[in-house]
Amino acid sequence: MDNQHVDAWKDMIYPALISKKEELEMLGYEQATPEDVWKCLSVKVWKGEPEKRLHEMVQDIFHLKSSVYLSYLTIQSYENDDLAASVEALLGNTENKES
Incomplete structure (x- = not known):
């Protein structure tokens, strides 16, 4: 099979x-x-x-290490905490102005 963007292979x-x-x-x-x-x-x-072949995509999935997944989850957690803090700060400022 030919190279395709990674998103094109998702369903397969x-x-x-x-x-x-x-x-x-x-x-x-x-x-x-x-x-x-x-x-x-x-x-x-x-x-x-990037563009990849089907077998390369499957290989990448099966070679994904749990340490890489944990690193991803950790970064996502920090980003979500930052977002939650930003939203809370904005809502807090709005509530203070209304009081």
Whole structure:
């Protein structure tokens, strides 16, 4: 098969994403989802939406290490905390002005 952007392969490789999710669950990452695995690969492995062949995509999924997934989750957690703090600060400022 020809090279395609990674997003073009998503539906075809979904069973591999489910398999990786199940593997991560066995390693203790009970909250893992196929979508999280996809996002992790997009951020950590496939930076810049490169073009790849189908077998390369599947290989990347099965070679994704739990340490890379943990790193991704940690960064996401910090970003979500920053976002939550920003929203809280904005809402706090709004409430103070209304009082």
